[in-house]
Structure formats: structure tokens, C-alpha cells
Amino acid sequence: MKAFVHDTEEWRLFVDSSKISLNAVLLHNGNKFPSVPIAHASNMKETYENMKLFLKKKEYERYGWKICSDLNVIALLRGLQLGYTIFCCFLCEWDSRDRERHYIKKSWPNREIFTPGHKNIVNPPIIDSENIYLPPLHIKLGLMKNFVKEMDRNTSGFAYLKQKCSSISDAKIKEGIFVGPQIRELLQDGNFQNSLNEVEAAALNSFRNVCKHFLGSVKVENYRDIVIDLLLSYKALGSNMSLKIQFLHSHLDFFPDNLGAVSDEHGERFHQDMHGEAVPRVDVWINAAELLRSELWRCWNRRNEDVAIKSEMEQRAVIKFNAKLGRSASETYILMKQVYGTLCLSKSNVFIWHKLLQRHQKCENLLKTMMAEVLHIKKETIRTILHEDLGKTKVCTKFVPHTLTGEQKSVDIISAYENNSNFLKSIVTGDETWCFQYDPKTKRQSAE
Ligand SMILES: [Zn+2]
Numbered sequence: 001m002k003a004f005v006h007d008t009e010e011w012r013l014f015v016d017s018s019k020i021s022l023n024a025v026l027l028h029n030g031n032k033f034p035s036v037p038i039a040h041a042s043n044m045k046e047t048y049e050n051m052k053l054f055l056k057k058k059e060y061e062r063y064g065w066k067i068c069s070d071l072n073v074i075a076l077l078r079g080l081q082l083g084y085t086i087f088c089c090f091l092c093e094w095d096s097r098d099r100e101r102h103y104i105k106k107s108w109p110n111r112e113i114f115t116p117g118h119k120n121i122v123n124p125p126i127i128d129s130e131n132i133y134l135p136p137l138h139i140k141l142g143l144m145k146n147f148v149k150e151m152d153r154n155t156s157g158f159a160y161l162k163q164k165c166s167s168i169s170d171a172k173i174k175e176g177i178f179v180g181p182q183i184r185e186l187l188q189d190g191n192f193q194n195s196l197n198e199v200e201a202a203a204l205n206s207f208r209n210v211c212k213h214f215l216g217s218v219k220v221e222n223y224r225d226i227v228i229d230l231l232l233s234y235k236a237l238g239s240n241m242s243l244k245i246q247f248l249h250s251h252l253d254f255f256p257d258n259l260g261a262v263s264d265e266h267g268e269r270f271h272q273d274m275h276g277e278a279v280p281r282v283d284v285w286i287n288a289a290e291l292l293r294s295e296l297w298r299c300w301n302r303r304n305e306d307v308a309i310k311s312e313m314e315q316r317a318v319i320k321f322n323a324k325l326g327r328s329a330s331e332t333y334i335l336m337k338q339v340y341g342t343l344c345l346s347k348s349n350v351f352i353w354h355k356l357l358q359r360h361q362k363c364e365n366l367l368k369t370m371m372a373e374v375l376h377i378k379k380e381t382i383r384t385i386l387h388e389d390l391g392k393t394k395v396c397t398k399f400v401p402h403t404l405t406g407e408q409k410s411v412d413i414i415s416a417y418e419n420n421s422n423f424l425k426s427i428v429t430g431d432e433t434w435c436f437q438y439d440p441k442t443k444r445q446s447a448e
Pocket residue numbers: 089090091092093094108246250251
């Protein structure tokens with residue numbers, strides 16, 4: 001088995017929140033690995049205190065992931081006041097009400113003072129600004145919003161949009177609230193492009209170019225020109241400069257070089273799920289798996305430092321070896337005790353592994369047995385939960401993502417953790433990537 005080393009540099013923390021809930025998922029930069037949900041809290045408002053608590057629970061200081069999130073969350077994390085404030089940029093002292101100079105004045109003084117009371121700062125910042133990734137997804141959503149808001153309501157373009165997006169409510173269309181896939185579809189729709197007036201067509205065109213050549217997976221060499229083109233066409237469209245547009249105008253250098261690697265395919269789906277749009281599959285799985293992962297994380301990290309964990313892996317191999325030689329569990333335990341002393345696995349642990357490894361039980365079965373053992377629930381019950389409640393028909397090495405059900409979303413993990421510090425400890429501490437010492441080569445193998 002390849003030891004899984006969690007390199008915090010390789011992951012970004014994608015935080016999505018709404019008025020009523022907070023979700024966080026670790027996304028792999030480059031999206032090679034599946035996303036790892038680490039928190040879901042319903043009834044947790046988007047507030048400074050909650051964000052602080054949440055990061056503390058997730059040991060943010062220790063891991064220091066880069067954070068990718070919507071601008072509201074970022075503003076909170078930087079101690080800014082929310083709402084329609086004059087100074088809403090976390091990087092500079094841009095005066096958002098100075099309409100006269102929108103699209104004209106490009107550089108504003110950098111924010112250097114973070115004393116509450118100064119230019120809409122209300123709290124001391126929780127994270128450093130260099131740990132922020134401006135999220136391409138949210139910039140896109142913002143650009144779409146501005147575009148649709150400025151569309152002429154009486155021309156063919158708007159009528160076409162309404163007809164094309166008949167499943168979206170009128171209010172949402174008017175406000176320009178779309179999700180990633182809808183935006184992509186509209187950008188590719190030649191009929192939509194043709195139904196627009198000249199100014200709108202130019203703006204849509206430049207929006208498409210920015211998505212493709214700057215916010216997408218490839219950043220072209222002349223991306224600056226492409227962004228300038230967008231700014232000009234949005235200005236011509238009569239669009240107010242939003243905070244997001246301001247980032248394109250004044251902070252182009254703040255965007256990471258490898259925007260492609262952090263392009264939000266996963267985050268996007270995650271975002272859609274959270275905001276209740278119909279999506280077929282979402283890279284967020286169930287709470288049980290989520291908790292299992294967070295505990296796993298701990299193991300993975302500990303494994304690098306902690307001799308006991310390494311020893312545990314080794315001891316498992318020893319158990320298997322002894323079992324194959326035909327030694328009984330108690331014989332094995334006595335021998336191991338002699339060698340490993342205080343580091344030796346507990347007797348019951350040795351017995352379980354002995355039984356399991358001897359019988360070559362299949363992966364799924366083993367996993368269930370482990371769960372049963374740790375959770376003190378009957379194996380049959382675990383089977384029912386996995387198959388019927390959680391809809392997992394097959395346990396694969398790669399967890400298959402599922403859409404969260406309403407009930408699953410209502411489980412408040414942070415408060416469960418709050419109420420019982422042993423909560424996480426009571427969760428199964430492994431999945432098949434953890435307990436098997438081989439890399440499955442095929443789908444067939446991984447499903448075993
Ligand atoms: Zn700014």
C-alpha cells in the first residue's frame with residue numbers, strides 16, 4: 001500500500017456557506033484525488049465567531065491550507081464587516097461608492113491597518129491574505145450576474161434566456177443567479193450569442209474569453225489583454241463595478257499562477273449541491289464516510305510521526321504470517337507480546353485481525369467487521385445502513401460520491417463534536433485504502 005501523506009500544500013480548503021449552513025471540503029490542487037469533506041454544519045450561521053470556531057476545530061493553524069471560498073467568507077476571515085459597505089475589498093481600500101472612478105482608478109492603497117474600526121474592519125483577521133485563493137468559480141458567477149442584470153429586458157436576448165432557462169425561476173433569472181453548468185451551456189450557445197444586441201454580444205464574448213483563457217485550466221500569455229477587454233465591454237454594458245470585477249481590475253496579480261489546478265470542478269459541484277440545484281452526482285458523501293475520513297486524516301498524519309502506528313501496520317503483517325503458519329491467535333499474541341512489549345496490539349485486536357487475515361475475508365466484509373467492532377453495532381445493521389440508508393451498493397477503493405440526502409444534511413457534526421469530545425474517536429478508523437496492503441489495479445479488484 002502506498003502510504004498516504006497529506007501534504008497540506010497540495011490541498012486547498014474550500015469553504016462554502018449560506019445563511020443557514022456551513023460546509024467545508026478539502027480539494028486536491030490538480031484534482032487528482034477525490035475531495036475530502038471535513039465539515040458540515042447546519043444551523044450554523046455565517047459569522048466571524050462561527051468561522052473562528054470552525055477553523056479551530058479543523059486545526060487550521062496546524063495544517064495551514066490555502067483557503068478558497070466565496071468572498072463573503074473571505075471577508076469574514078479577514079475581519080471585514082459584511083453587507084454593502086464602502087470598503088469591501090480585503091486587499092485594498094477601494095471605495096466602492098466612488099462610482100465616478102469605477103473602471104478608471106486602478107490602484108488604491110493596500111490594506112495595512114487591521115484595527116477594528118478602520119475602514120470596515122470589525123474583527124482581527126483570522127487568516128493571512130497570502131493563504132487565500134480567489135475562487136474562479138465565484139468570479140464567474142459574479143460576472144454572469146452582472147451581465148444578466150444589465151441585459152435589455154425588451155429584446156430577443158432576454159426572451160431567449162428566459163425560454164432557454166425555463167426551469168429557473170424568474171426571480172433568479174432577473175438577478176442573474178446561475179450555476180456553473182448553466183453558465184457554461186449559455187456561453188456555448190450560438191443562438192444565445194446571436195440573440196443579443198451589439199453591446200451585450202461583446203460583453204458575453206469577452207466573458208467567454210475570460211472563462212476560457214484566464215479562469216479556466218489554461219492561462220494564456222496575453223491574459224491581461226483579455227481581462228482588459230472584459231472590463232471595457234462591461235463598462236460599455238453599463239455594469240456597476242462589483243467587488244469581483246474590482247479584483248479583475250486591481251488585483252490580477254493576486255490570482256494564483258496555476259488557476260487551472262485550482263479550477264473548481266469539485267468545488268463547483270459541491271457549491272451546487274449546497275445551494276440546492278439539481279445535480280446528478282456530487283463529490284460529497286455521507287456523514288459517516290466524512291467522519292471516517294477526518295479520523296483517517298489523523299491516522300495518516302500520525303503515521304509519519306508516530307512509531308506506534310507504524311508498528312501497528314507491521315504487527316498486522318506479523319499476525320498474518322503467524323496465522324498462515326497455523327499458529328492460533330493466542331499463540332500469536334504471546335509471541336508478539338514478547339517482541340513488541342508495551343507497543344503490542346491489544347489481545348482483542350490481535351484476535352480480530354488473526355481471524356480476519358486468516359480467512360482472507362473480502363474487503364467489504366472486513367470493513368463491515370471493523371465498523372461493527374468499533375461502533376458496537378451488529379454487522380447486519382452496518383450492512384443495512386451502508387446499502388439501504390446510504391445507498392452504497394458496493395464499497396470501492398475509491399469512494400463513490402453520493403448526493404447528500406436532506407436528512408444527512410441536517411446532522412450537525414460540529415455540535416456533535418462540541419457536545420462529546422469522544423465523538424470522533426467513536427468512528428471507524430479505516431477504509432479499505434487504509435487496511436489493505438496492495439494497490440488494486442482494476443475496478444474488479446477494487447470492488448472486492
Ligand atoms: Zn481591492
